[in-house]
Amino acid sequence: MPSPSSARPVGDPSSSPPAAPRAGVVWEVLREALRERAERAGRPALDVLDMGGGSGSFAVPVAGLGHRVTVVDPSPDALFALGRRAAEEGVADMVRGVQGDTQDVLEVAGRGVFDLVLCHGVLEHVEDPAAGLRSVAGALRPAGGTLSLLAAGVGGTVLARALAGRFTEARTALTDPAGRWGEHDPVPHRFTVERLTELLTAAGLAPGRVHGVRIFADLLPGRPLDAEPDADAALARLEAEAAAHPAFQAMASQLHVLAEVPGEA
Known part of the structure; x- marks a missing residue:
């Protein structure tokens, strides 16, 4: 894999995030998690696994920040779209697509080799969420790693x-x-914060920050966003403010939890 110097530097604001407000909250939390993990690892470029990452809505922006990303997805069509998207964004040398799922992720991507793992929109579709999460967590470096979990609420x-x-x-x-x-x-499957916490703990991880995602956006019929100027931006700000509030997390369409390998110095 070429060195990260061939891609945009870590923290480059030109790296475009997934569409807000539906994924904006997750992207901002993920950017901060990547920054923190890079600081703790003592190196600017991380090895990131995007489990079920599809066509790269998160993987390509993460690669745009200078990180090496492996996407594991069962769909050949999605992986083809991933390659095209990465090429269009100039990060093809930073993104690798591999066909697989939670059952064989450790065989096709590697065990204990990733600094950060994304598991977004996967857990609700696997037959056994506990087993699936254990497999995904096994890809994290045992000396220290972060899991970004996004699941239906x-x-x-x-x-x-x-x-x-x-x-x-x-x-x-x-x-x-x-x-x-x-x-x-x-x-x-859909989950509560308590259930996700149980699953993460059982997988050997220490749950941390929780955010509610798509609290209001999915409830708007036909997107009637003409009541105030710049309503899209106002909605994004509202989602961001409510995301960390426990009362509104309970109303969220999705729940986002960061978890880490315990015992890291």
Whole structure:
């Protein structure tokens, strides 16, 4: 893999984030986590794994910050799109795509070799979330690493179904152990902060900061953003302010948790 000097430097603001406000909160938290991890590792370029990273909505911007990114995804089409996207952004030499899933991630990507692992939108779709998270966590360096976990939240679905007049489905999601609103629900698992904390701890990690994601954005019917000037930016600021508030985390469509390998000096 070529040296990171061939890419944009770490912290370069020209590295474009995923679309806000839906992913803006996660991106800002992730940028800070990358900076902190690089400082603790004592080197500017990190080895990052993006589990289920698809076409690179996070992987390419992370590579744009100067980090080496391996994307593991089961879809050949997504990996082809990843390669094209990375080439268009000038970071093709910093991004590697590998076909695989949570069951074989350690075989195809490596065990204990990554400084930071992204597991975004994956846990809700695996058959056994606990086993899947253990596999992904196994890719972190045992001497110190950070996991960025983004998973579907129960509260956002309950609220969305209720606001749509689907009160029975809302109650079903509220009481179902997997957070599903019915047999036709396309999402196999949804989580609370408490459940994600349990899973991370069982995987040998120390849970840290929690953020609610897409608290308000997914509840807007048809995006009626004409009530005030620059409403998109105002919505993004509102999402950012509410993200760390426990009361609003319970309403979020997604939950974002940072966790670390425990015992790091």
